[in-house]
Amino acid sequence: MDRRHFLEMGATAGVAVVAGEKILAQAMPATARPRPQQADPASVPVRTTQLHDNLYLLQGAGGNMVLETGADGCLLIDASFAPAVPRIREAIAAVAPAAAGGLLINTHWHSDHTGGNEGMHAAGFTIIAHRLTRERLSTPQPMRLFHYTVPASPPGALPAICIDQSLAIWRNGDSIEVAHFAPAHTDTDISIHFLKADVLHVGDIWFNGGYPFIDEGAHGTIGGMIRAGEQVMALASASTKIVPGHGPLGDRAGYEKYREMLIAIRDRVAAMKAAGLSEEETIARKPTAAFDEAVGEGFMSADMFAGIVYRTL
Ligand SMILES: [Zn+2]
Numbered sequence: 001m002d003r004r005h006f007l008e009m010g011a012t013a014g015v016a017v018v019a020g021e022k023i024l025a026q027a028m029p030a031t032a033r034p035r036p037q038q039a040d041p042a043s044v045p046v047r048t049t050q051l052h053d054n055l056y057l058l059q060g061a062g063g064n065m066v067l068e069t070g071a072d073g074c075l076l077i078d079a080s081f082a083p084a085v086p087r088i089r090e091a092i093a094a095v096a097p098a099a100a101g102g103l104l105i106n107t108h109w110h111s112d113h114t115g116g117n118e119g120m121h122a123a124g125f126t127i128i129a130h131r132l133t134r135e136r137l138s139t140p141q142p143m144r145l146f147h148y149t150v151p152a153s154p155p156g157a158l159p160a161i162c163i164d165q166s167l168a169i170w171r172n173g174d175s176i177e178v179a180h181f182a183p184a185h186t187d188t189d190i191s192i193h194f195l196k197a198d199v200l201h202v203g204d205i206w207f208n209g210g211y212p213f214i215d216e217g218a219h220g221t222i223g224g225m226i227r228a229g230e231q232v233m234a235l236a237s238a239s240t241k242i243v244p245g246h247g248p249l250g251d252r253a254g255y256e257k258y259r260e261m262l263i264a265i266r267d268r269v270a271a272m273k274a275a276g277l278s279e280e281e282t283i284a285r286k287p288t289a290a291f292d293e294a295v296g297e298g299f300m301s302a303d304m305f306a307g308i309v310y311r312t313l
Pocket residue numbers: 062063110112113204245246
């Protein structure tokens with residue numbers, strides 16, 4: 001992982017800590033902790049990259065966001081952490097000064113993607129998500145790996161429209177296909193594909209450039225992550241722009257390499273587990289070693305990821 005990318009991943013993780021998530025506070029290796037000035041979501045600037053005529057990638061605190069603008073109103077994918085809402089609204093105003101409200105789709109329930117829901121709802125956005133995103137946001141969610149329970153969200157943060165399997169939206173001259181993944185990173189994951197622009201947001205199915213976090217408390221598994229990859233590969237063509245939940249904009253070839261890495265690590269850990277090794281013994285044998293130099297330690301350390309793979313096999 002190059003330095004810029006490393007810092008991006010670290011910033012994401014550190015933001016979680018400051019946003020009250022306490023995520024990774026103890027668990028993160030010191031080398032992956034963010035620089036202090038990157039830690040406050042309210043002060044992390046949102047970088048805007050045009051992906052198509054009226055489609056933009058917004059990258060600041062939390063997960064990657066996509067914004068579609070036009071006469072039908074804005075459509076925003078994901079909403080970062082609550083304190084980032086003013087930064088998101090500034091970024092929207094910069095490309096769509098007359099915009100007032102619109103639709104907000106959550107890729108999944110995690111607070112680095114839904115923390116801004118309440119603020120964006122107050123700004124006139126109607127929230128759409130998988131039915132289980134609404135369920136998980138409605139009740140406290142223990143995150144065992146981080147020794148932390150995410151509290152229930154306020155009513156204004158809850159999705160008003162829920163999907164089970166798929167949804168089609170026609171807006172601003174594009175058709176947008178929303179599809180549920182079987183449990184992978186969580187059981188709430190959906191993809192959003194802007195067909196005309198050929199931009200596909202896959203949420204945290206892809207941590208581009210880092211080992212993924214997999215939410216065991218929400219039925220996430222390494223096998224599910226790999227199976228979800230088949231769906232990503234089927235949806236994308238060679239020219240599709242794929243927006244990962246974290247890390248830089250990618251494409252099908254980049255995603256394929258990532259999925260091959262997940263398969264290789266899964267196979268190594270599975271062989272060790274089948275040979276009777278404990279989780280600790282497996283981690284000590286460094287099953288990710290072939291990838292550690294390239295991937296490094298971002299949001300997830302190699303050891304934490306190896307543990308997740310072992311436990312969810
Ligand atoms: Zn995320």
